[in-house]
Amino acid sequence: MKPFFVFATLLLTAASVHAQPAPPTPTYxxxxxxxxxxxxxxxxxxxxxxxxxxxxxxxxxxxxxxxxxxxxxxxxxxxxxxxxxxxxxxxxxxxxxxxxxxxxxxxxxxxxxxxxxxxxxxxxRIAKLHVHVEAKADAKPRVTLDGEPLSAEWLDIDRPIDPGAHTITAAAEGYAMATSTVTLAEGERSEVNLGLTPTSEPRPEAPPIEPSSPKLHESEPSARGGAAAPKPEPNFPPASKEPSPWTLHRTAGVVALGVGGGAVIVGSIFGLLALDTKGKLDDVCDSGKACPPDQNGRISALETQSVISTVGFVVGGVGIAAGAILLLTEPPSTTKPGSALSIGPASITWQGRF
Known part of the structure; x- marks a missing residue:
């Protein structure tokens, strides 16, 4: 019986192998x-x-x-x-x-x-970089290498890397960002340790509110036993129904200066980003020649950053100039002194300014 079982096993194995699909043939x-x-x-x-x-x-x-x-x-x-x-x-x-x-x-x-x-x-000649992030257990650090996300699998091991300068950053919610730049020679191994320190501090407790002394009502007697003095009526100046022209003029000037200053700041930030992107492209693109296809994203980013920077500076210049002109050309106050009429025994006198 044993030879029969061996033969049956071989037959079933051959049938299962035959039933498996053949690998796809490359398209010619x-x-x-x-x-x-x-x-x-x-x-x-x-x-x-x-x-x-x-x-x-x-x-x-x-x-x-x-x-x-x-x-x-x-x-x-x-x-x-x-x-x-x-x-x-x-x-x-x-x-x-x-x-x-x-x-x-x-x-x-x-x-x-x-x-x-x-x-x-x-x-x-390939260098090796060992990255370690020191943080509390509840922190979820986000690590980048030369601006690209670095997954947790690359932490605490030797990563093969090209020689040259590299920037590593680590950040987490509630922690200050940690950054380190290292320059590796050919075949060099380097370790980078990034420590994350908490930035949030416990809020101070509010001081206790002391009860205020009770005020005497107008109808109640004073502490000296006499009747309380009548409470004087507040003398508020009459509210103006509409702001004076000089107030609107000054407000417009301040707003224009604020908008212009903000636009200049935006233009400066995107200008710095454009310079950084151009520097990275210059490292991989020969002068006067096309860049590799993998740099198309950086080229598009450079164009966008340049346009935003230019628009920011133009809007900022116009806003600052308009604000300065509005403030320097503020109209004088139009308030005139009042008039007075006096009647005497034998005369009537009118004093005023027109």
Whole structure:
């Protein structure tokens, strides 16, 4: 009976394997392959000429159309040449680990060998950054690295990172923001410790309210036993039905100055943001040449910040000028002294100003 059970087990296993769906076959698109080959050749030519900034755009498009170890390998080398060691090395790792068919072109085999030699040189150059955030257990810190969110999985471990300057910030509700900037050399490891300190303090207790002494009513006798003195009627000046012209004039001037000052502040803030964004673009974009596609977001942000800054300064200048003119041209008071009429035994006199 034992051979029968063995045979039945093998039969069921074969049936289950046969029932599993086969892996999808990659779509063969001759047009995409031809276009990728043309873009790849142009990208390699630019890379050989030392123009990796433009070469990356060509090689990335070629790789999206059709993957080839020759294209991906040169793309990784260009990223490394521009200082993106982590991204470039991972692309080379894919070329090295990708299995090649027995009948693979000789160019693919050469590309894999070249990628392995480049990896042996670049891997020791990658820096490592260890970030630790010190905060209370109830705090939920938000950490950023060079302006990008850094998830909690990256805390308290060595993160591979490109050499250069990096800014790390940590913030949480009710805590003061902590910031640190570190500059890493090639192959250097650095630790950054950010401590969050609470900013909210307990509110002071309000002082007790002392009971006020009771006031005597007008009809009640005073403390000396006599009748209370009559309470004098308050003498309020008559309310003006409408503000005088000079008050409206001055109010308009102050409002214009306030609006102008606020607009100048907004223009200054967005001007500083535009300068910072332009500095980041200058770091990755060669002068007079197109920026890589991954910088399109920063380019749009730079345009928006520049427009807001310009509008802020224009509105601020107009508002400040208008406010100053209104205040300097304030009309004088129009109040005139009153007139008087006097009657004597033999005369009648009128005094007044017209």
């Amino acid at each position: 698109d001759p047009s995409a392959i031809a276009a990728a080959r043309s873009l790849g050749v142009e990208g390699v030519r630019l890379a050989d000429a030392g123009n990796c900034q433009e070469a990356i755009a060509k090689l990335e498009r070629a790789e999206r159309l059709h993957h080839a170890p020759t294209t991906l390998g040169r793309l990784g080398e260009c990223h490394i040449a521009l200082g993106r060691l982590v991204l470039g090395s991972e692309q080379l790792q894919r070329v090295v680990r990708e299995p090649l068919a027995a009948a693979a072109p000789a160019a693919f085999v050469t590309a894999r060998a070249r990628a392995k030699r480049t990896l042996d040189d670049v891997l020791p």
